[in-house]
Amino acid sequence: MIGNGPEPEILSYSRPKESDVPHNLNEEAFLRDYDPAVYKRPNCTVDTVIFKVIDSELYVLINKRQAYPFKGCWALVGGFVDLEQDKNLEDTARKKLLEKTAVKTPYLEQYATVGNAWRDPRGWSITTVYFALIAADELELEAPREAWPTRWARIEGAGIGENLAFDHDALLAGCLKRLRDKAQYTSLPIHLLNGSFTLGELQKVYEIVLDKSLEGKSFRRRLLAAGILETTGEFSYESKRPARLYRYKKEPGPHVFMRNLEGSGRGGKNV
Amino acid sequence: MIGNGPEPEILSYSRPKESDVPHNLNEEAFLRDYDPAVYKRPNCTVDTVIFKVIDSELYVLINKRQAYPFKGCWALVGGFVDLEQDKNLEDTARKKLLEKTAVKTPYLEQYATVGNAWRDPRGWSITTVYFALIAADELELEAPREAWPTRWARIEGAGIGENLAFDHDALLAGCLKRLRDKAQYTSLPIHLLNGSFTLGELQKVYEIVLDKSLEGKSFRRRLLAAGILETTGEFSYESKRPARLYRYKKEPGPHVFMRNLEGSGRGGKNV
DNA sequence: TTTTTTAATGGCTCTAAGCCATTTGATAAG
C-alpha cells in the first residue's frame, strides 16, 4: 500500500476496449499536439525525515541550504523532482537519501504531501514528505561528498531545538508523531536496528522513540507472540547475563498488533 | 495532523535571525530574478474518492472524462491544481467535490500521493489523492450542473466492477483499504451518517464498510465506552422496538480505540 | 563466596472483545 512501507508504485493500468470509448482514436493526435506550457505548474519537491538512534537518543539528519531561498538555513534532506532522472517520487527520495547517508535500503514511508501558495517564497509549491528509518550501526558517510554541512540533530519533544527552513519544522513534527503513533501498535521501530539484536536492545529502541519506559514482560510477550522474530542461536555477552539474539524475519510490511500499548495517549484519544 | 482528517494546513513558518544566516540579505534580489521556467515541472492534480452508503451498499462517485487523455472513460473526481484559484491542495479537492456533490463539509482525508513518468500519457504527473465520506441523506445534486455524466458506482470487493482512467483503479483500491483498515480501530465510518441515528444504524454502516457482520453487544459497548456519542433524548420508531437516537459529539479527529475488532485480518497481519 | 546486574519467567489482575441467552417494548397475527 502506498504510504505504508517501501514498495513499488503502480506499474500499469488498463483501458476499456477502444470500441467503448468515443473518439478515442483521436487521442494520439491530441497527445502529439499537447502543449505542456498551457497550465501553470507548482514547484515539486520531495523531503525526507531521516531518523536514526545514536547513543540512546533519536536524531534527524538535516543539512545547510546552499542556495536561495533560506540559503544558510538548516533544512530536511530533499530536493526537486528531476523529471529526467527520477522515474517516480520515491526515486527522488532514495536518491537524496543515498547522497547524504550512503544507505541503500532504509525503511521508507510516505508521510504526506503539503502544497500551497505560501510555503515557498518562490510561489506555489508542493512537497511530498517521506520518512526513513536507518539502523544505528549503518555505515556513516565516509567523507563528506559535498562542500556544505550535514549533521544529525537530536530530537527533543516534538522536534529539534531550532527552526528549519520553509515549513520543515511542521513536517518534522508530523513525521515524528507518525513514528511515535506507529510505535504504539506496530513493529516499525525494529527498522532502527540491523542484523541481530537482543530483546533488551529492541525494547530500548522503542523506549527512545516513545520517550517512556516500557514493562519488560509485556514487551517480550508481545514481540515473541507476533512471530516476526527468529533466534539466531547466538547470544550477546554485552551485559551481565547473556541475552539471546534475534533477527527480524523480513516481512512485506510492519506487523500490526491487536492492541495498543496502554497509558500511551493513543487509546481513547483523537488522531 | 496532515493526512488524518480535515484541518488547516500549516499557516506560518519562522526563520532564524537574519544575523545567523549568511548572505540572507541577497534573498530578496534572488527572488526578484527568479525564473520559474528553469526546471521542468510535472503536471499536478488532485483526485478524490468520494464514498457514500446507498441502500445498504457502499458507493463511489465517478464521472466520465470529457477531454483527452482517456476521453470518455470513467474516472475519479479530480482535476488540475489551479495556482490562481486554489490556495492549497485541499482547496482543489473541496472545490471539485462541491462541484459534483454540493456537499460542503465532508470528512476529507489525504490518502497518498502518486507521482511518476508513466501514469499519464502526457508525461510526468503527480496526483494527491484524498478520500471523502459523505452522509447517506446528504442533499443530492439538484440538477446536473454539467453536460457530462456523473454516477455512483457500487463497491464490490476491492473496487468497482470496471476499469477507470489512468491508475484510478489502484487509487480507489488503496483508499478503500484505508477506509476498511480504519473502520477496524477508529470511529471513522460515523461520518457516513448525519444528524441523529440509532446504534443499530451505525453498526449497519460499519458492516457495510467492512463487509462482514459484527456482534451487537461488543459494538454497543465499544462505541458507548468511547464517549463520542450523546443521546438526543429522542427515539426512532422505524423498527419493532423503539431505539434510542444518538448524535456524534464533534471531535477534532476520529476516535481511536485501544483494540482492533478481532477476526478481522488486521491483527497479526501486515499493513 | 557474596553481591550486583541484567535476562527471563511465573503468576496474578484488569480491560475490552467474543459469544450467546435473556429481557424489553413495540407491532402484527390470531
Place this chain on the structure above:
DNA sequence: CTTATCAAATGGCTTAGAGCCATTAAAAAA
C-alpha cells in the same frame, strides 16, 4: 384480548493480551 414476532438492549460468561511485580537464572564484580 392474547400471543407471536422481531429488533433493542442487557446480563453474564469466556478469552486474549496488557500491566504489575516477585522470583529465578547466569554471568561479572567485589
